[in-house]
Amino acid sequence: MRVLLGLVLLLTTPAMAQDRLSLTPGTETASDGSTVRYEAGAIEVPENRARPDSRRIKVGVLRIKATKDIGQPPIFLLVGGPGVTLLDTLGDPSPLAKRRLRMWLDHAETNDLVIVEQRGYTLRGDMLELHYPAAPLDQPTRIEDDIAVTRKLAEGAAAANPGHDLTGYTIAECADDVDSVRRAFGYQRISLTAASFGSQWAFAVLKRHPGTVARGLISLVEPLANGYDMPGPVFAVMQRVAFEAEQDPALKPFIPQGGLIAAARTVRDRFARAPVGVEVPGAGKVVLGLGDFQRALFSHVTNASRWPAFVIDAYNGRYQAWAAEEAESRKASTASLIGPLIDTATGVTAARWAQIQSDPALDMLGPWNFGAYAATADIWPTADLGDAFRLPVRDETPILFVQGDWDANTPVENLVDVLPWFPNAHALIVHRGQHNGRLLREHPDLDAATMRFLREGTMPSLPGRVDAAPVSFVLPGSTD
Template identity: 30%
Template structure:
């Protein structure tokens, strides 16, 4: 999630250490945590104490004699201790640092309120953040300027990076088959035991919801309640192209109602289709700054390139508000807005390092029926196959979790699903598929919310607090203001 507020400064003064680690044989975990007490200065108010420690877990529980890895854990103790279960926050990605969320002002506001009567637990999931080992690996120099020209180059780049990653992991003794959502879910149960609590409350966002559901399938008895924000179900890790068509139609309709832009772009969808057709026949070359080598490079953009650029930000209201102006500029021969998007993604895809975290997405996969839908819809969808390029393809070998992982399951846990109507990453339809399987599930719809708009919203936070305090919901829906489109430059 993009930082929306100023970060606070961590004060690294050690106050005390709690507990002692005991040596264990390789692959055996002592389910305790060595906590250190530290302080940080939040955005408002006095310094706050927190506990920081490491939990050892097996790297691959399916392999005898597997080594231990370490997960970073942050705990805020309840201000008024009660018998309520701790609240564990599960971040997105996969690969986001759950601990780093505490740097956000809006997140501080939420967890400090919840901390009145709950311990708050933040976790860097395996392979991410401060947990070790890191799944980052170095990439050799390559000429990747054609990545936005066609999907074959994007897939080739992905597979080349995975091959480099596997070679690096072999040298470092990392078993990439241990980095998937099932192993991740078992980590959460080990964490519960280490925290000496019977149950956990789960506050999950994006990929964190996918992980929460994996835990609920295998260890429902260790969960008290769940809040799933931007839900990705067991069979939702790869996206349906038609979802993005529907989202673009919604964006186009909203732009047509916005006086700042509708005089220039009365029909964004028609303009998008015309620009895709134009690029298919005649790609354009965009000069951008390569941050790695500190020089200007010229990057060709074809139809696939524009599809990929838009697909990456279609669910984010911070970015899709520029789409009409971007397309209008292209129509006029002005590529300044497109240039900013291309420069950002080019440097993201062409950095010095790759990450094995992408293996976790690939491991979750999709059922044959869903893959068939994806393939069929990709032939006619406006954004084509870019919706799942490149992560739907090979790269990481023999990591798939199988269709048993992806099947729906009955769940009796009290569950609040929070869905944004302008979220194409984890659309409302995901929750509609899951709700019949949840006897105590209910949905909170957030009108006009994109993927990143829900958790920071003050009204959503009020409902989160009510749910964890086991109060009746005050509403079934929340309406945000319609997005305001950027008029041009």
């Protein structure tokens, strides 16, 4: 990497006069050998804008200027998480990083590309982390124990991070960071491309700073009001995967009588009656219980190719591979602190919480997607942002939504909830699309059309649905 001279930009708005953006130019090489010229650094913003005496923190920023400027708004890329950084791409020699640089260069062909990192998880500022203790192997995982661990972490978060005002680490403040960068660069309006948590972040920018967004390309949709997923839509993904898996010629001989959903329920009932111990080489005896099965049922469907084999193996009492995965997951681990800070402050409405608690799929999946955060939301330092912030409002911004119907992390029902509020939006559903950032990689013409929309603003004539390629399902027993 070749580092050149630095530059400093100051916001001119009096109320934001101290938001200083400092960037240093440099170069990287993309996967095809192209030179990527960028400016990277950080913007200094208040840790909590509600407090006039708030200390300043740094949030990482990267910009790649347009190769050919066509006078259109810059593209701001909002990454998922929360607790993901993109600036680690710089200086990374891996093929993945080089391909990402190529993608960034493609985005910057006619528009500036700007990446704003997440406060509290940025390489150019603070990396706030939580340290989860190891869980015992000789006991099944229970939601009560998960809540107890989470409560202890919440109670100790402030003391573990002296000098930090953790009340300022919300998605609303993240949205204001984006607007601070917009102001610092002098952009009147911006375009957004975002996925997963990035989509929720984009909705926050639209809510907090109306009129500043020209258009958005949003995928893996997570509305502000849907921070906790309901079990039903996640279970519906399993039903869709099961239906197709049961038609697969290679997998068909292994399907239990009654089908995959019935098999999953049989396993669920088996573990509800009693846990099972499994000897794992190098780890010892791992005890699996109902909570472990509920968590594994979800984690495996996030990779649909492996989910049927997991269910079939469990149905037939083949637990070895699953127990080895469980032993690994129970080790001590580190996670971002901004995850629970942001998610518990965003929360859900009382109406959605009532729906979640009475969801008929709760007995199959349990409360693992929301239980610990919901039980400790009033203990984490960030305060609830309220329904006025969460609930959608009519927004005329042109939005192109791309969503997969096999996405268990951000189910397609999320899009159904938010779509009516965007009258100038178009939704493209990708059948078999899962939780990944390249939903249209098998449809290069459609992918190019979405990029033209992002660059130029003309909504393309797109279908409402396309198919991803059929999934190649893993056969049972192949992971043992």
